[in-house]
Amino acid sequence: MSIREPNKTITVTIDGQECRGEWGQTILQVARANDIYIPTMCYLSKVEPIASCRMCVVEVEGVEGMILSCQEKAVDGAVITTNSDDLYRERQNITRLYDVNHPLECGVCDKSGECDLQSKTVEFGVDQQTFAARDQHRPVQDWGFISYDPSLCILCEKCVRVCNEVVGDEALQISVGGYKSTIINTKLDQQCAECGECMAVCPVGALVSTDFKYTANAWEMEKIPASCAHCSSGCQLYYEVKHTSIDNPDPRIYRVTNEHEFSSLCGAGRFAFDYANEGVQQDARAFDQAVTALRQADTIRFSGVITNEEALLLERLREALAVRLVCDDAYGYQRFLAAYRSISGSTLYEASLKTVADSQAVVVFGTRIYDDNPMVKYHMAMASKHHKARIVYLHPMEDARIQNLVTQYIKYEAGSEEGVAALLAATLLAGKTVSDPLAGVLDNLDIGNLSAESNVGEEELDTLKRSLWKKEGFTLIVGADLYNHPEAENIARFIAAIERYSDFKVLIVPPATNARGVAEICTLSEAVEGYTVGYNAPGDFVLSALGDGDLDMPALNQQEGTLTTVDQRVVPTHPALPYEGYTLNQLANALGVGSRYTIDQTPHLPRDKGYKAIAFDDLPDYFDALGGEHRGYLLSPGEVETRDVFSEIEELPAYDGLVVYRCNEGSAFGPFDARSVHRKHEAVLKGSEQFAVAARLKGGERIRFELDGESYERVFRIDTTLKGTVAIHPVWDRGLSAFALSSYRFSQLKFETTGNE
Amino acid sequence: MSLEQFKNRNVGVQHYRMLDLSHTPQTGWGQFKQVVRRTLSLELFVGLKVTLREMTKALFFGKMHTTKYPFEKLPVGPRYRAIHEMKRLLESGHYRCIGCGLCEKICPADAIRIETAYGEDQRKQVQEYTINFGRCIFCGYCAEVCPELAIVHGGRYETASEQRASFSLFDDMLTPIDRLKEQKEFPGYGSVSPDADKRIHKTPLAY
Numbered sequence A: 001m002s003i004r005e006p007n008k009t010i011t012v013t014i015d016g017q018e019c020r021g022e023w024g025q026t027i028l029q030v031a032r033a034n035d036i037y038i039p040t041m042c043y044l045s046k047v048e049p050i051a052s053c054r055m056c057v058v059e060v061e062g063v064e065g066m067i068l069s070c071q072e073k074a075v076d077g078a079v080i081t082t083n084s085d086d087l088y089r090e091r092q093n094i095t096r097l098y099d100v101n102h103p104l105e106c107g108v109c110d111k112s113g114e115c116d117l118q119s120k121t122v123e124f125g126v127d128q129q130t131f132a133a134r135d136q137h138r139p140v141q142d143w144g145f146i147s148y149d150p151s152l153c154i155l156c157e158k159c160v161r162v163c164n165e166v167v168g169d170e171a172l173q174i175s176v177g178g179y180k181s182t183i184i185n186t187k188l189d190q191q192c193a194e195c196g197e198c199m200a201v202c203p204v205g206a207l208v209s210t211d212f213k214y215t216a217n218a219w220e221m222e223k224i225p226a227s228c229a230h231c232s233s234g235c236q237l238y239y240e241v242k243h244t245s246i247d248n249p250d251p252r253i254y255r256v257t258n259e260h261e262f263s264s265l266c267g268a269g270r271f272a273f274d275y276a277n278e279g280v281q282q283d284a285r286a287f288d289q290a291v292t293a294l295r296q297a298d299t300i301r302f303s304g305v306i307t308n309e310e311a312l313l314l315e316r317l318r319e320a321l322a323v324r325l326v327c328d329d330a331y332g333y334q335r336f337l338a339a340y341r342s343i344s345g346s347t348l349y350e351a352s353l354k355t356v357a358d359s360q361a362v363v364v365f366g367t368r369i370y371d372d373n374p375m376v377k378y379h380m381a382m383a384s385k386h387h388k389a390r391i392v393y394l395h396p397m398e399d400a401r402i403q404n405l406v407t408q409y410i411k412y413e414a415g416s417e418e419g420v421a422a423l424l425a426a427t428l429l430a431g432k433t434v435s436d437p438l439a440g441v442l443d444n445l446d447i448g449n450l451s452a453e454s455n456v457g458e459e460e461l462d463t464l465k466r467s468l469w470k471k472e473g474f475t476l477i478v479g480a481d482l483y484n485h486p487e488a489e490n491i492a493r494f495i496a497a498i499e500r501y502s503d504f505k506v507l508i509v510p511p512a513t514n515a516r517g518v519a520e521i522c523t524l525s526e527a528v529e530g531y532t533v534g535y536n537a538p539g540d541f542v543l544s545a546l547g548d549g550d551l552d553m554p555a556l557n558q559q560e561g562t563l564t565t566v567d568q569r570v571v572p573t574h575p576a577l578p579y580e581g582y583t584l585n586q587l588a589n590a591l592g593v594g595s596r597y598t599i600d601q602t603p604h605l606p607r608d609k610g611y612k613a614i615a616f617d618d619l620p621d622y623f624d625a626l627g628g629e630h631r632g633y634l635l636s637p638g639e640v641e642t643r644d645v646f647s648e649i650e651e652l653p654a655y656d657g658l659v660v661y662r663c664n665e666g667s668a669f670g671p672f673d674a675r676s677v678h679r680k681h682e683a684v685l686k687g688s689e690q691f692a693v694a695a696r697l698k699g700g701e702r703i704r705f706e707l708d709g710e711s712y713e714r715v716f717r718i719d720t721t722l723k724g725t726v727a728i729h730p731v732w733d734r735g736l737s738a739f740a741l742s743s744y745r746f747s748q749l750k751f752e753t754t755g756n757e
Numbered sequence B: 001m002s003l004e005q006f007k008n009r010n011v012g013v014q015h016y017r018m019l020d021l022s023h024t025p026q027t028g029w030g031q032f033k034q035v036v037r038r039t040l041s042l043e044l045f046v047g048l049k050v051t052l053r054e055m056t057k058a059l060f061f062g063k064m065h066t067t068k069y070p071f072e073k074l075p076v077g078p079r080y081r082a083i084h085e086m087k088r089l090l091e092s093g094h095y096r097c098i099g100c101g102l103c104e105k106i107c108p109a110d111a112i113r114i115e116t117a118y119g120e121d122q123r124k125q126v127q128e129y130t131i132n133f134g135r136c137i138f139c140g141y142c143a144e145v146c147p148e149l150a151i152v153h154g155g156r157y158e159t160a161s162e163q164r165a166s167f168s169l170f171d172d173m174l175t176p177i178d179r180l181k182e183q184k185e186f187p188g189y190g191s192v193s194p195d196a197d198k199r200i201h202k203t204p205l206a207y
Helices: A027-033 A085-099 A116-123 A158-166 A197-201 A267-271 A284-296 A308-321 A331-344 A353-357 A374-387 A417-428 A436-444 A447-454 A458-467 A488-501 A515-521 A584-590 A598-604 A689-695 A735-739 B028-040 B043-047 B049-061 B102-106 B141-145 B177-182
Strands: A009-014 A017-022 A057-060 A079-081 A146-148 A172-175 A182-185 A207-209 A222-227 A236-243 A251-257 A299-302 A324-326 A361-365 A390-394 A408-410 A474-478 A504-508 A532-535 A541-544 A561-564 A569-573 A621-623 A629-631 A659-662 A685-687 A701-707 A710-718 A726-729 A746-748 A751-756 B084-086 B112-118 B124-132 B151-153 B167-169
Touching: A009 A027, A017 A027, A057 A085, A085 A116, A158 A172, A158 A197, A158 A374, A197 A207, A222 A569, A251 A267, A284 A308, A284 A532, A284 A541, A284 A584, A299 A308, A308 A324, A308 A515, A308 A561, A308 A584, A308 A598, A331 A488, A331 A504, A331 A515, A353 A374, A353 A474, A353 A504, A361 A374, A361 A417, A374 A390, A374 A474, A390 A458, A408 A458, A417 A436, A417 A447, A417 A458, A417 A488, A447 A458, A474 A488, A488 A504, A515 A561, A561 A598, A569 A629, A584 A598, A659 A701, A685 A689, A689 A710, A710 A726, B043 B049, B102 B112, B102 B141, B141 B151
Parallel strands: A009 A079, A299 A324, A299 A532, A361 A390, A361 A474, A390 A408, A474 A504, A532 A541, A659 A726, A685 A710
Antiparallel strands: A009 A017, A057 A079, A146 A207, A172 A182, A222 A236, A236 A251, A561 A569, A621 A629, A659 A746, A685 A726, A701 A710, A701 A751, B084 B151, B112 B124, B124 B167
């Protein structure tokens, strides 16, 4: 045995083949990286080795007995055998044990054809059962959107681990009882995250989607690789498509799967796939009207749910037609990024989802992250579970659903974000050498006053500071509350300063699917002026992928193109369903700026913004054997001239009385998600008991209020998990007008009661 | 039998034998004599002997060989692969098909389509099932792959139709419930082999 040294390449011999690996990798990882097959049953790359199946046993020279390759680190010079008669017999016996009393219902099982147990049974030639175990009554359990069949379950624990380590929901547990063990869902009444991750990693048919169950077989459906269009994470997924019915040969999406070994999806990505604009034919008259409308338009207003290529086409239209571009989703974000860059000097923020997962300390500020971007929350959970990370959550509303992850919750008053950002900067940069203008501002901070106004106690900040001691890897996640704050730019400067002068890396979560791409590609104006053409946004002439506008447009699962994600990665997506109508590219063509196909724009995305001149068809889209992501490309970093200017902090705005917070709860991302029949959300105003008392409202009462020029009529519901006088105000059910909101997310509520539910 | 004699193309040494045929008459007189001889020796009736015998049997003894199709039909062999039938379970009368979709997958002519759903009885329910007989090539793969002996070939061989595509639905092929007693097993491909009892091992049970 040689000496263990970190960051060293090691050489091991596996089955006579010399393999290179890195120190710290397990035998299984080295083998996989070198294309050597070791059978596994319970191993799941994205969680810690479970080691429940013992299928991955190998023999190591000089070591007695069999070694579990999934959890044993490879040692330099080790000679490993992955296959021998003994190992084969061992694995065959494991398979035999798995097969005992496993119902012989492959004929109807949804997993048949992609079932690990099926594959292993064939691989190890287990064709009969020679011994028996007493079977018991194990009825199928209905978990709402998922069905659990305990008699099919092999207790590999993947679902439990993924629910705990990746999703951070801690809903699933193993009820230990020897042969009677089962998986139990402890959050049946309080609703788990409903992400379907457990179902995705289930190697057998024990966990299946209730809506999908028994409607199609694994081998019938065509897998169409795509990127999720619901939020800025742009997660990898496959739309699985088959003909609709015997009578209707048109393709339909039956379900969404993903490379579950390495990447994850949230509930919206997995279940809200049926938002396509279907049955559209080319309407030449509407098309001509659209061209005329665009010619006479003063403003084109559009949503952030758009591909990079379309954003570029809109930018070209802006140049050609001299119109204003308004994107309410991205405008604030663009300004925020610009201000951030003026301090950081780089076009890119330093953090990515991976750095979040690898952090030992994560500070979340200005976002209800559970709802705004589930994937960021998953990576916070991974940091918490794998690195025991400190998670500090700063927000006016405590989030009971991530209580298990958050180690410190700091409440601040709605509207006081600028003060909080300054306090954070003062705390995290104390004792660091900073530029003179910043030092001037930080030294002049009236900390006592800011603390009092923002309600962030100095001792809370001390605790925060102390908890970072002896930690490595710091991430600061900032979100959508800040981008439309009246003082967003100054907040951005403080955030950038924290990144520049401390060890923190910053993740600036884009507020909409491709807000980042729009912010990079388009020159945006703040407000609408004159005659407006709306593209997935309200306007005088509306191009809509929801099917309710003047001209139909394809939804994002009917288009090819690229998205720019929270990881600053440009990922390709492919159309899952056909679309017969007109596209934005055709409109652009009619106006003289388009190209043959929309994706002909891909290599022309602005190179000075970090995009690369790679044709769409040349973009890679896969994960390698160890989970390395090769989807599209990462934006190249660029330098920006810095301007070290900070403004003094004026009086912090106060939001007294009843406040509502615009938030699409339960990752109900918006109008597209809302079209899905698989998702069951309720658009109600949700407040705490305290809110109800302050507002003199009872649960079930119907109220009317006006916000952002829109009139809402909502049922009020009391949610006992909430605290304080801020209520949650969803807008996902509002159609296109949900894409035209660019105000600060907290607002004061004035309402009138209009009766009961 | 070896192929040697076919591969040997050296015609000269093979044992050809000339047939013992009389010579063709070369002269006009010779040809005339042959015609007269053949006419008077009544060789024609030697050839018609079988026909006349069968005619007599049909006319006077009622032994007719012609099948008056379509009023009469000949039985086909039990393993003949004609129009499909869907079988039921003999005890419960429930259809045997479990909706696994293997027949749909294996069909080389892409003639089969099946729609399934989660039924109220928690079983996989066949909602609709069609075979397009315009496409079906009657290869028998569907019957062979069926794990439940549910889809089999029947004896109905008349497949002519007015349209190129001619569909059969699930209920058309399913054994009528009132004729369940008459349901017969198909002995062709995919059926249980005669020595199945010897080859099946019982799974031990712990009760």
